Amino acid sequence: MTAPSSRISDRIGSIAESATLAVDAKAKALKAAGEDVIGFGAGEPDFPTPDYIVQAAREAALNPRFHRYSPAAGLPELRAAVAEKTTRDSGYRIQGKALESGNVLITNGGKQAVYNTFATLLNPGDEVILPAPFWTTYPEAIKLAGGVPVEVFAGPEQGYKVTLEQLEQTLTPASKVLVFVSPSNPTGAVYSAEEVREIGRWAAEKGLWVVTDEIYEHLTYDEAEFTSIASLEELADQVVILNGVAKTYAMTGWRVGWMVGPSDIIKAAANLQSHATSNVANVSQMAALAAVQGPLDAVVEMKTAFDRRRRAIVTGLNAIPGFSCPTPEGAFYAYVDVRGALGREVAGRTPQTSAELAEVILEEAKVAVVPGEAFGPSGFLRLSYALGDEDLATGMSRLKDLLGG
Structure with missing residues (x-):
């Protein structure tokens, strides 16, 4: 042998x-x-991490309810709070209706949300348009899911922001997903509201899914303002929002992220997670609930x-x-x-x-x-x-x- x-x-x-x-x-x-x-x-x-969030974790650790398994998709109260927060901050709605908890999956940090999303959306050979510079995890997660990352580089001379012309040149019959990140890791670039709308409309017109990472939504400076591409009605049924508490609330070690999108995508991703990791640690989820429902001080x-x-x-x-x-x-x-x-x-x-x-x-x-x-x-x-x-x-x-x- x-x-x-x-x-x-x-x-x-x-x-x-x-x-x-x-x-x-x-x-x-x-x-x-x-x-x-x-x-x-x-x-x-x-x-x-702010004291009131840590205190919520202490109280959760003493509650026997949180010593047991909980739903793989996340604690119902946290899913509902994330839905409310996403509607407020991203303006995302499903078919004209307010977001519901069935559109939310709580994940073990933002990275699991990234992997869950690509694993759920991609078939072998599907191409993902990936503006570069990009966060280092994206291409690896895409390839693990069987997809093909197609890089589109935007240099400093264009503010590290891709143009519609570049995206159009990258489009092929195999294109299925566009990754969109603003504010950006690693460049700190922020797309204007008009740039966001133009790219979103283009993606909708081409029938592409958009995966938008909004983890830095509250960290903008000077005159720059965050605009969610998910707020475009044309994209309501073909967008997935990735987010979490790590950056906004200094909670990188608590490992709580989420993905938000159409209910069929979320249900399928939750099924994957039920076999991969099951629920996120309940104490961390309750800390995240305190963060999401609390102030932005x-x-x-x-x-x-x-x-x-x-x-x-x-x-x-x-x-x-x-x-x-x-x-x-x-x-x-x-x-x-x-x-x-x-x-x-x-x-x-x-x-x-x-x-x-x-x-x-x-x-x-x-x-x-x-x-x-x-x-x-x-x-x-x-x-x-x-x-x-x-x-x-x-x-x-x-x-x-x-x-x-």
């Missing part, structure tokens, strides 16, 4: 490691080894800090020779074009790609950044400014000492 060529299946072996988590893990490992590393890698607010406080750090990091990055960073209008990331810095000697080395440059920066300056290869083409770096002001200033000072400026 011939031994198998690999102990790992081709399907799982082909998955790329999450680059953002890999960078964060490497930075933490260096810190544990005694190195003074500044981490710009992970997209994680440096604020604690926490995000207002965070936005003030993020805005201050946003301005500081953009100023610092643009002072480095060969770096060019547009001012992000949303989320908490700066996406800097470093193509002008490649091919130059740095600490006795000559990085030719952003991945090589990121490696030099980590080893020589003890600053962790994520290379553009994780999000699309080489030549860029993503830096999260969701870290303390002192750490940000120290990190920028080290970059300038290493690279000039």
Whole structure:
């Protein structure tokens, strides 16, 4: 009998490691080894979860009701609250009616919502139009579901936002889904209301599903405003909204996300989840309920800090020779074009790609950044400014000492 060529299946072996988590893990490992590393890698607010949310979790932990299995699709009260919140913030309705809890699935963080959605929508060979730069998990989830990610790159010269012309050129008979993210991870780009409407109408006209990630909906700056593509009536029956409490309420570790969409899609995704993980931890769900039903005071406080750090990091990055960073209008990331810095000697080395440059920066300056290869083409770096002001200033000072400026 011939031994198998690999102990790992081709399907799982082909998955790329999450680059953002890999960078964060490497930075933490260096810190544990005694190195003074500044981490710009992970997209994680440096604020604690608000007290009233933590208190709701404490109370839930003491309630025997939450010591047992609960519905795989989520606690009924949380599903109802998410439906109400989505109607309020996204303007999403089904066939002219208010959203109902049957249109909501509570998931183990936003990533499970992403995977559930693509697994439910895609057949082998279906193409997914994926504007780049993109969050690193999207293409892997698409491929795991049998789909084919088709990248559409929008560079800094167009504000990291794709155009209708680009989307039209990408369309083929196999196109089934358009991924739409605003505000964007990794670029911080925010589409205007008119741009959102134009793209939404185009997708509806072409018969495409739209998967819209709205996790950063409350993090916009200056004159930029969040507009949900799901608010277009033409898309009501062919859109799935991905969201969660992680970014808005500093709850990344609580692992509560959700997907919202037509009831048949949600029912099928809930069936998948019933076999994969069953219900999200009940204590986390009750914490999420307190968050969704509570005030947005926490995000207002965070936005003030993020805005201050946003301005500081953009100023610092643009002072480095060969770096060019547009001012992000949303989320908490700066996406800097470093193509002008490649091919130059740095600490006795000559990085030719952003991945090589990121490696030099980590080893020589003890600053962790994520290379553009994780999000699309080489030549860029993503830096999260969701870290303390002192750490940000120290990190920028080290970059300038290493690279000039």
